[in-house]
Amino acid sequence: MAGVLPDGVSKVEPLVPGSPAIDFGHCSDVGRVRVRNEDALHIDAQGHFVALADGMGGYRGGDVAAGLAVALVDRALDQMEEPGSLEATARLLMFTIMDINRQIYSTGREIPSLSGMGSTLVVAVFIGDKVLSAHVGDSRLYRLREGVLEQLTRDHTMLQEQVDAGLIDVEEARHMSYRGLLTRGLGVGEEVMPDLGCHEALPGDLFLLCSDGLTDMVGDEMIARLMGSGEGVQAIAEALVAEANRCGGRDNVSAIVARLVV
Amino acid sequence: MPKLILSMDGLVLKEIALDKERLTIGRKPHNDIQIDNLAISGEHAVITTLLNDAFLEDRNSTNGTYVNGQPVKKHVLQPNDVIELGKYRLRFIPEEVQSSGLAPSEMIDTQALKPLVTPAEVDMGAAMSRSVGSNTQILSPDMKASVVSLTGQGVSSQLGVVQILSGTNAGRELELSKSLTTLGKPGKQVAVITRRPHGYYITHVEGATFPLLNGKEIDAQAHRLNEHDVIDIAGVKMEFFLR
Numbered sequence: 001m002a003g004v005l006p007d008g009v010s011k012v013e014p015l016v017p018g019s020p021a022i023d024f025g026h027c028s029d030v031g032r033v034r035v036r037n038e039d040a041l042h043i044d045a046q047g048h049f050v051a052l053a054d055g056m057g058g059y060r061g062g063d064v065a066a067g068l069a070v071a072l073v074d075r076a077l078d079q080m081e082e083p084g085s086l087e088a089t090a091r092l093l094m095f096t097i098m099d100i101n102r103q104i105y106s107t108g109r110e111i112p113s114l115s116g117m118g119s120t121l122v123v124a125v126f127i128g129d130k131v132l133s134a135h136v137g138d139s140r141l142y143r144l145r146e147g148v149l150e151q152l153t154r155d156h157t158m159l160q161e162q163v164d165a166g167l168i169d170v171e172e173a174r175h176m177s178y179r180g181l182l183t184r185g186l187g188v189g190e191e192v193m194p195d196l197g198c199h200e201a202l203p204g205d206l207f208l209l210c211s212d213g214l215t216d217m218v219g220d221e222m223i224a225r226l227m228g229s230g231e232g233v234q235a236i237a238e239a240l241v242a243e244a245n246r247c248g249g250r251d252n253v254s255a256i257v258a259r260l261v262v
Numbered sequence: 263m264p265k266l267i268l269s270m271d272g273l274v275l276k277e278i279a280l281d282k283e284r285l286t287i288g289r290k291p292h293n294d295i296q297i298d299n300l301a302i303s304g305e306h307a308v309i310t311t312l313l314n315d316a317f318l319e320d321r322n323s324t325n326g327t328y329v330n331g332q333p334v335k336k337h338v339l340q341p342n343d344v345i346e347l348g349k350y351r352l353r354f355i356p357e358e359v360q361s362s363g364l365a366p367s368e369m370i371d372t373q374a375l376k377p378l379v380t381p382a383e384v385d386m387g388a389a390m391s392r393s394v395g396s397n398t399q400i401l402s403p404d405m406k407a408s409v410v411s412l413t414g415q416g417v418s419s420q421l422g423v424v425q426i427l428s429g430t431n432a433g434r435e436l437e438l439s440k441s442l443t444t445l446g447k448p449g450k451q452v453a454v455i456t457r458r459p460h461g462y463y464i465t466h467v468e469g470a471t472f473p474l475l476n477g478k479e480i481d482a483q484a485h486r487l488n489e490h491d492v493i494d495i496a497g498v499k500m501e502f503f504l505r
Contacts, residue, residue: 071273110298
């Protein structure tokens with residue numbers, strides 16, 4: 001996304017008594033190689049959800065696909081009854097993402113200049129002491145708890161499938177050159193199945209949503225160190241992006257950092 | 263030069279400059295604006311542009327050509343007219359109202375990203391992109407310069423809020439912190455509230471009937487919202503105020 005983003009932290013007061021308040025920080029940068037930023041972010045302060053999409057394909061198509069993805073997630077979740085149940089929200093996320101896929105796919109086929117456009121998507125919805133995740137592609141959700149960083153989403157990439165199949169090990173995978181090959185994406189096929197997850201979200205936890213522009217440049221140990229620095233979430237998000245650029249910035253890089261306030 | 267903004271479901275897809283005297287619209291590839299959707303005929307419509315006047319003509323399409331919900335055969339395009347083609351919308355923007363050259367993708371992003379700080383801190387880039395697409399004021403060249411410097415001051419310093427007055431959501435409040443907030447029901451009636459440096463404006467985007475502002479139908483122009491204005495959209499009443 002072009003243009004400078006307003007910086008700042010949004011503190012969200014709990015909707016459900018007893019739920020933690022959440023601080024959100026974000027940063028998105030075109031990186032040092034690309035001409036255009038085709039990542040799109042959304043932080044919905046009132047609804048306790050965040051979304052991040054990494055667009056791809058065609059002239060300007062990546063921009064449009066990623067923008068459509070986060071805008072349509074926002075629209076669907078905004079209409080949700082609050083506070084929602086985990087089951088109802090998970091169902092809504094599933095059907096919404098499948099529907100967003102169809103819209104991006106059909107629009108890409110109908111408008112020639114948007115042909116082949118697609119996007120990844122990762123969504124996190126905070127409900128009570130849980131966070132629901134839904135994703136398609138290789139944009140990720142991480143949790144940092146007591147200094148330990150855990151990747152909560154599994155990439156939909158050729159590389160991850162090879163690792164899962166035992167064909168290559170994780171260390172080898174980090175040095176492979178064809179990391180970006182997606183096995184699932186929005187707008188790529190007529191139908192797509194997002195992966196859903198439900199994870200603990202306790203006061204003190206930090207969550208990170210990011211595009212591969214971050215994780216391709218910065219290793220997990222450095223991500224954990226920057227997230228565990230004790231700084232505010234906005235400073236952390238900016239530090240992560242700065243580190244990705246310092247390491248080469250070969251792609252658009254985006255990060256949303258959320259801290260559940262103690 | 264005049265242009266069209268192609269959107270779907272309230273979301274902008276691309277801008278099309280009316281840079282030829284004759285611009286054809288249809289499903290077949292030879293059309294200048296090709297939309298490969300079955301709701302659109304092979305040769306659906308044509309826009310003839312002379313100086314700053316644009317004329318839309320239906321080419322005996324199967325499903326017809328609609329402007330602002332009304333079927334047309336021949337129509338002189340007015341600022342902000344919305345041409346309906348299946349699920350797609352083409353909004354006509356004449357030359358004078360283009361105060362910046364930002365692309366629709368930048369509009370989407372601004373729409374999607376909610377500003378997280380007090381309005382005074384929003385920068386010029388985000389502020390400028392709001393003016394594309396729904397600015398209906400005619401600007402002379404020297405006025406354009408002053409608009410650019412105005413938008414540099416950031417968004418409206420007060421936050422607009424609508425409070426729902428009727429229906430099951432009565433009492434709920436919606437903060438208009440985004441540069442573009444879409445209200446209503448896609449397919450029935452949709453309006454957009456834009457946030458600009460000097461205030462909030464409502465524009466009708468979709469639907470055969472127009473939303474009501476204080477009991478009167480708004481037309482396709484952007485209307486400034488004032489404190490305690492009552493908006494009636496898709497059967498729901500809401501009140502606008504600033505905080």
